[in-house]
Amino acid sequence: MKVSSTLILAGALLISGCASVEMASQADSAKAKQFSPPSKGNAGVYVYRDSFIGKALKKDVWIDGHCVGESAPDVFFYTEVEGGKTHKVDTQSEFSPNTLELMFEAGKNYFIRQFIKMGVFVGGAGLEQIPEEQGKQAVAKLEMAKPGKCSAPR
Template identity: 65%
Template sequence: MKIFSFLAIATAFLVTGCASVNMAPKEDSAKAKQFSPPATASNAGLYVYRNSFVGQALKKDIWIDGKCLGESAPDVFFYTEVPGGKDIKVSTESEFSPNDLVVKVDAGKNYFVRQYIKVGAFVGGAGVEAVSEAVGKNDIAKLEMAKPGNCSGAR
């Protein structure tokens, strides 16, 4: 019975509260939402966002090829440029180990990755998934851009 009570409290914690992170200026967010091609022709644009209702109180690190992109919170997105023509690894922290997604990116195009929170045994975990351009643009239009950096854990 104690375990059931603990799980009920943990689940309530995951769906209540609200984590916050440092936000980018509104002008930067608006510019990124224009979804222009990358500024450097040999690069690809990468949008990573979180719009899930679950885990409102949790912040989760996001890494690109082992480098900190930023710490996510509910209803935020990040935009960065990555070298085109190669595979990149998008990682997020989870309950026991990182979850990774490898995406092949072509120069001159934008790519969209959604981070989602999932219920874990002790704390919420996170995963990442590639989404279509149409879904990504629609989702990001409702979000605000977070400042890059400030990951809480070392990689």
């Protein structure tokens, strides 16, 4: 009985509740949502989280081992990376990081959706590349989080 009560409580926390992170200014968020081309020689990367599940969880995101930030529900990050190279995008998960390795072409913007999935003890996170138009529509509904603060060292 005690185990099932604990599982029900853990499941409820994964679905409800709301984690929060430090947010960027409204001006910075609005500027990023203009989806301007990145700086010369770079690719723009939007990493966002819009999933309903796991509202109480925060999950770190890294690109090439550098902290992009700690995500929370309904936030996005914007950063630039060197174009013409393959980059490794990681997120925290229940047992190990989930990774995407993607070639980012200079002059283009890319959209990576972080989603929360049910785990054994706590929710895990996954990443998927999203088509540009779909990514723009999703990011337009979100607010930008302050970059560079991750909870776990890398």
